[in-house]
Amino acid sequence: ALREAGRGVAGSWRQTLLRRCLVVMEVAFALMLLAGSSLLVRTYAAMQRVELGAPADRVLTMRVPLPARSYPDAPKRIAFFTDLLGRLETLPGVQAAAVNTGLHPIGNMWSAAEVAGTTASAEMVAVHQISAGYPAALGIRLASGRLFTEAEVNNVQPVAVVNERFVRARLEGRTPLNQVVRLARLSQPPFSVRHEGFHIVGVVHDTPTRGLDEPVMPEVYVPYTAAGFANIVVIRTQPDPATLTRAAIAQVYAIDRNQPVVDVRTLELLLREIEFATPRFNLTLLGVFAAIGLILAIVGVFGVMSTSVAQQRHEIGVRLALGADTRAIARMVMTRGSWLLVAGIVLGLAGAAAVGRLLARQVWNVAPFDPIAFGAVAAVLLTTGLLACAWPARRAAKTDPIIALRDG
Numbered sequence: 001a002l003r004e005a006g007r008g009v010a011g012s013w014r015q016t017l018l019r020r021c022l023v024v025m026e027v028a029f030a031l032m033l034l035a036g037s038s039l040l041v042r043t044y045a046a047m048q049r050v051e052l053g054a055p056a057d058r059v060l061t062m063r064v065p066l067p068a069r070s071y072p073d074a075p076k077r078i079a080f081f082t083d084l085l086g087r088l089e090t091l092p093g094v095q096a097a098a099v100n101t102g103l104h105p106i107g108n109m110w111s112a113a114e115v116a117g118t119t120a121s122a123e124m125v126a127v128h129q130i131s132a133g134y135p136a137a138l139g140i141r142l143a144s145g146r147l148f149t150e151a152e153v154n155n156v157q158p159v160a161v162v163n164e165r166f167v168r169a170r171l172e173g174r175t176p177l178n179q180v181v182r183l184a185r186l187s188q189p190p191f192s193v194r195h196e197g198f199h200i201v202g203v204v205h206d207t208p209t210r211g212l213d214e215p216v217m218p219e220v221y222v223p224y225t226a227a228g229f230a231n232i233v234v235i236r237t238q239p240d241p242a243t244l245t246r247a248a249i250a251q252v253y254a255i256d257r258n259q260p261v262v263d264v265r266t267l268e269l270l271l272r273e274i275e276f277a278t279p280r281f282n283l284t285l286l287g288v289f290a291a292i293g294l295i296l297a298i299v300g301v302f303g304v305m306s307t308s309v310a311q312q313r314h315e316i317g318v319r320l321a322l323g324a325d326t327r328a329i330a331r332m333v334m335t336r337g338s339w340l341l342v343a344g345i346v347l348g349l350a351g352a353a354a355v356g357r358l359l360a361r362q363v364w365n366v367a368p369f370d371p372i373a374f375g376a377v378a379a380v381l382l383t384t385g386l387l388a389c390a391w392p393a394r395r396a397a398k399t400d401p402i403i404a405l406r407d408g
Helices: 002-006 013-048 074-089 134-138 150-154 164-170 245-255 267-274 277-311 313-321 326-358 371-397 401-407
Strands: 059-063 094-100 109-115 124-130 142-145 159-163 180-183 198-204 219-223 232-237 262-266
Touching (some): 013 326, 059 267, 074 245, 094 134, 159 164, 164 219, 277 313, 277 326, 277 371
Antiparallel strands (some): 094 124, 094 232
16 A cells, blocks of 8 residues: 555545544544553452451461261361361461351351341341451451450350441441341251340451452351351461461361361462452453554554655655755644544543443442543553654655655
8 A cells, every 4th residue: 555655546535534534443442442451450459459457378278078977967067176276276377277157258158137126127148157266367357346255156155246337237326236136047957056146246347258349248257156067267377378288287187087178278369269360351351452452553553644644755845845844744744643643532532431331340449431541541542653653754754855756
């Protein structure tokens, strides 16, 4: 196309208009992809900044599923984990060891909950069946009241701790301490807990419950000895957990050499595999398309401006022969390229607003139309586009008027 343009037969004004329109659309689509990528980048960064309490790279997790044939009832299961936790806490470098039926922030079982004297609610709450050391192992901080003690756990006392979200959502402004909460699911098989209700003794700060990018659920923590179904072991360590993994597993085999231990990994690795995997994939995929779109837009701007210079070579030669300044010629080419970029960016920003709405479920803690992110990608696109115009502008400014007029 450039060779044909150099001979002065580059095509009609319709073809020129079509080429410019295509470049404008390339710029617009590139900006939309870049804007979407920027939203996912900010979401990914926001997820990594979520406060979890304990450092995720210092928490070792493992699941110890007790088989029903060997541990058919709650007393045997409770005895196993009481022995295991005692052994784990004596290991050098272990700061806390605990069990739970689930794990923050991956999730746990849900249940309907009723607080005596308050309006019934259909909202489900997350129920954590934990040992006394679980808050310390996960770095869950106490807000008011107290945590339940080892003695209360061992004696299966009907005590509970709730989070701040539970207080706001379910207690209707009442003082949480000494309120009685009933958990319907715990009264049903396989749990079949006999307690009529659990007395709230403390409130802890909110911690992500069902994912880093989901609102915190109301939570209730009760002693795992009430039903004995906890099987996820959490160990908070001072050194790298990898140095204690074998020793921790050995404590399980010391109690029961036939007992399997599965899903042994740090909380950091667990988050990467479960919480960060999908956002990271979406970010990578959209980022690749955005990079391709940016390259195509730059190539398109360069191609159109080079073609335009080749078509106007004779005109540029006349201007130079009549005394036009070379900087004015370069400025003319840059101005025409700038208009294409500006038109594409304006269309792209309008499209980016639509992209933000489409990505509304993928972004978290970031506005779907983020002026900072969108302004940044527009600036990047404008800068790279102007650089693509610079070479054709330089070539136009260096046109030899005698050769241009002779060839024209």
